[in-house]
Amino acid sequence: MRVVAGSLRGRALQGPGAGNTRIRPTSDRAREALFSILQKWPSGGFLDLFGGTGALAVEAWSRSYEPVFCVEQNPDALGLIERNVQGTRIQVLRKDIRKLSMEGLPPFAVVFADPPYEESVSLWQELAPRLTSWLTAEGVLVWESDQRTELPECPAWTLIDTRKYGTVRFHIFEPAGR
Numbered sequence: 491m492r493v494v495a496g497s498l499r500g501r502a503l504q505g506p507g508a509g510n511t512r513i514r515p516t517s518d519r520a521r522e523a524l525f526s527i528l529q530k531w532p533s534g535g536f537l538d539l540f541g542g543t544g545a546l547a548v549e550a551w552s553r554s555y556e557p558v559f560c561v562e563q564n565p566d567a568l569g570l571i572e573r574n575v576q577g578t579r580i581q582v583l584r585k586d587i588r589k590l591s592m593e594g595l596p597p598f599a600v601v602f603a604d605p606p607y608e609e610s611v612s613l614w615q616e617l618a619p620r621l622t623s624w625l626t627a628e629g630v631l632v633w634e635s636d637q638r639t640e641l642p643e644c645p646a647w648t649l650i651d652t653r654k655y656g657t658v659r660f661h662i663f664e665p666a667g668r
């Protein structure tokens with residue numbers, strides 16, 4: 491796993507150990523495709539929910555998103571994130587996303603969520619209504635799931651794009667009524 495582009499291009503990132511299925515990093519190819527899509531929107535702050543290895547946060551920071559925050563509660567993942575963000579200004583929040591407050595945090599140009607695939611729909615239903623207030627005026631939400639997952643409609647969001655890359659699917663939303 492490597493940083494695909496930007497100031498840290500080519501930097502090796504640590505992934506989970508063999509057999510660790512609880513931490514599922516987004517592939518280099520899928521990250522490259524995602525950031526190509528995100529060029530349509532202004533950059534700014536980047537919030538990586540369910541940070542895993544921190545690869546998305548590091549990629550965002552490398553591509554000049556700032557500030558970048560990475561949220562994770564799994565101790566094994568936090569160890570990987572801490573190693574992968576060394577030398578950056580990425581801020582790691584050790585929190586349960588369900589309890590995360592935006593108090594003290596800026597609005598973000600991109601909120602990226604890559605929850606455990608088996609919990610993707612239930613976490614979407616729980617978290618989606620409150621995520622709109624976490625964005626800048628032009629901000630977008632990207633929700634990663636497995637390629638077969640369809641997220642239920644949420645009145646707070648408008649699905650503006652969906653893309654599949656191998657086993658991954660990115661659902662891209664903007665706040666409803668924008």
